[in-house]
Amino acid sequence: MSATNLKCRECGSVYELDPIYVxxxxxxxxxxxxxxxxxxxxxxxxxxxxxxxxQNLWRYSDFLPLPDGPPAPSGRNSSRVGxxxxxxxxxxxxxxxxxxxLGEVWVKNDAANPTHSFKDRVVSVAAARARAxxxxxxxxASTGNLANSVAANAAALGMVSYVFIPADLEAQKILxxxxxxxxLVKVRGNYDDVNRLCMELSGERNWAFVNVNLRPYYAEGSKxxxxxxxxxxxxxxxxxxVSPVASGSLFTKIGKGFADWLDLGLLEGxxxxxxxxxxxxxxxxxxxxxxGRDFCQPVKPNTIAKSLAIGNPADGPYALELAKSSDGSIDxxxxxxxxxxxxxxxxxxGVFTETAGGVTVATLAKLAERGEIGRDESVVAVITGDGxxxxxxxxxxxxxxxxxxxxxxxxxxxxxSLVGVQ
Amino acid sequence: MSVTVKLPTQLRAxxxxxxxxxxxxxxxxxxxxxxxxxxxxxxxxxxxxxxxLRRFINVYVSGDDIRFGELLDTPxxxxxxxxxxxxxxGG
Numbered sequence: 001m002s003a004t005n006l007k008c009r010e011c012g013s014v015y016e017l018d019p020i021y022v023x024x025x026x027x028x029x030x031x032x033x034x035x036x037x038x039x040x041x042x043x044x045x046x047x048x049x050x051x052x053x054x055q056n057l058w059r060y061s062d063f064l065p066l067p068d069g070p071p072a073p074s075g076r077n078s079s080r081v082g083x084x085x086x087x088x089x090x091x092x093x094x095x096x097x098x099x100x101x102l103g104e105v106w107v108k109n110d111a112a113n114p115t116h117s118f119k120d121r122v123v124s125v126a127a128a129r130a131r132a133x134x135x136x137x138x139x140x141a142s143t144g145n146l147a148n149s150v151a152a153n154a155a156a157l158g159m160v161s162y163v164f165i166p167a168d169l170e171a172q173k174i175l176x177x178x179x180x181x182x183x184l185v186k187v188r189g190n191y192d193d194v195n196r197l198c199m200e201l202s203g204e205r206n207w208a209f210v211n212v213n214l215r216p217y218y219a220e221g222s223k224x225x226x227x228x229x230x231x232x233x234x235x236x237x238x239x240x241x242v243s244p245v246a247s248g249s250l251f252t253k254i255g256k257g258f259a260d261w262l263d264l265g266l267l268e269g270x271x272x273x274x275x276x277x278x279x280x281x282x283x284x285x286x287x288x289x290x291x292g293r294d295f296c297q298p299v300k301p302n303t304i305a306k307s308l309a310i311g312n313p314a315d316g317p318y319a320l321e322l323a324k325s326s327d328g329s330i331d332x333x334x335x336x337x338x339x340x341x342x343x344x345x346x347x348x349x350g351v352f353t354e355t356a357g358g359v360t361v362a363t364l365a366k367l368a369e370r371g372e373i374g375r376d377e378s379v380v381a382v383i384t385g386d387g388x389x390x391x392x393x394x395x396x397x398x399x400x401x402x403x404x405x406x407x408x409x410x411x412x413x414x415x416x417s418l419v420g421v422q
Numbered sequence: 423m424s425v426t427v428k429l430p431t432q433l434r435a436x437x438x439x440x441x442x443x444x445x446x447x448x449x450x451x452x453x454x455x456x457x458x459x460x461x462x463x464x465x466x467x468x469x470x471x472x473x474x475l476r477r478f479i480n481v482y483v484s485g486d487d488i489r490f491g492e493l494l495d496t497p498x499x500x501x502x503x504x505x506x507x508x509x510x511x512g513g
Binding site: 315 | 428430467490
């Protein structure tokens with residue numbers, strides 16, 4: 001294991017690898033520190049070891065804060081401990097590129113995780129660490145995807161779980177959480193209210209709140225998206241990443257994943273231009289970006305992209321910093337643009353994403369329209385969740401035919417109306 | 423006005439182990455000043471050199487972030503709860 005300590009991102013204070021998340025001195029966020037010197041000695045051998053690893057995120061165990069390497073021998077279909085997250089497809093999206101007037105577009109389809117969102121990556125790491133710490137209860141504050149993942153991972157590991165969500169969440173996400181037998185708590189309020197309650201509870205209960213007291217470990221799981229993209233592109237970085245921003249943790253950790261592997265010499269290329277995507281109905285980070293501020297003013301969310309509806313983003317300042325240092329941006333798109341983004345991705349790639357993915361695709365389209373993306377650039381859109389989780393977003397967005405089961409009805413009602421269309 | 427200031431676990435050692443402190447004040451700023459008077463160590467923990475709240479601390483009055491109100495001038499009434507929490511969680 002190369003994880004050595006926890007370090008405050010603000011003042012640099014160093015702590016043991018304990019279940020803590022804020023600096024005692026300045027309240028800044030704690031991040032896992034690593035010593036990669038042993039790994040850097042033989043890069044070709046390190047690449048071979050990664051490639052020979054399991055077909056899931058445990059192939060990157062050297063770069064994750066696990067207590068003793070991977071939790072157990074595992075493969076894509078034979079994970080012995082927990083759910084095998086990661087190793088999701090990176091799809092070349094030529095028809096999407098053509099529609100947007102771009103050269104090389106890729107879709108990182110993280111809906112292909114066990115509970116259909118990128119959250120399985122972060123929960124896998126947090127749950128492994130929680131077990132090593134001896135916690136018996138896994139818990140979280142969630143906008144939905146995390147709820148699915150914590151409930152499922154707790155079931156897979158035989159842990160008790162408590163999942164706290166805003167009461168008005170999409171029905172699909174509530175059902176796909178409760179089914180795992182979790183203690184599901186619907187809180188009357190928005191995500192920021194849920195989060196505040198969970199922060200208070202984390203001080204009063206000896207539970208592993210994956211995104212509160214286990215947050216430094218949890219957040220590291222998102223780096224594996226960058227590792228996978230780099231490996232899937234043949235050990236090189238793409239020129240640009242478009243990723244959704246809610247708390248800003250995913251966005252900043254993707255940047256960190258690329259930066260770490262570039263430093264080590266595992267990847268060729270440069271740090272990608274990092275473009276963050278928010279919904280206009282909850283855009284504290286995009287607003288700060290537009291106004292040239294380095295801090296975020298909290299907002300009350302009102303958007304169909306509920307998985308991104310965090311009005312008080314913990315990593316907002318760092319997302320702004322990364323967008324700036326990588327020559328990127330943080331943009332926002334309207335609910336109508338989000339719906340159109342979902343349809344555009346589905347029609348051109350066969351990937352049906354939830355509203356957060358609609359935000360990402362709509363932002364990609366916006367950047368393309370503004371002429372900010374060169375035709376020679378390779379662009380990866382990070383699709384974080386499955387369309388089946390937010391079905392209302394596409395309801396009524398297409399027409400269908402209803403006919404009697406006769407050949408005549410088919411020709412008169414279906415084919416006749418399609419003449420000239422196809 | 424008598425208000426209860428709730429402290430996160432990280433601050434309790436600086437307040438004699440207490441999780442909640444009852445103080446007098448008619449704004450959040452006054453309540454915090456009264457808190458610092460009772461537990462001087464807390465001033466440096468919560469405030470920067472300019473007397474502003476540190477960047478990674480959030481303060482809530484009856485559940486509402488004071489950045490939706492008037493920051494330290496946000497009024498408090500008798501019996502209300504002022505909650506101090508770290509900003510870095512969730513997502």
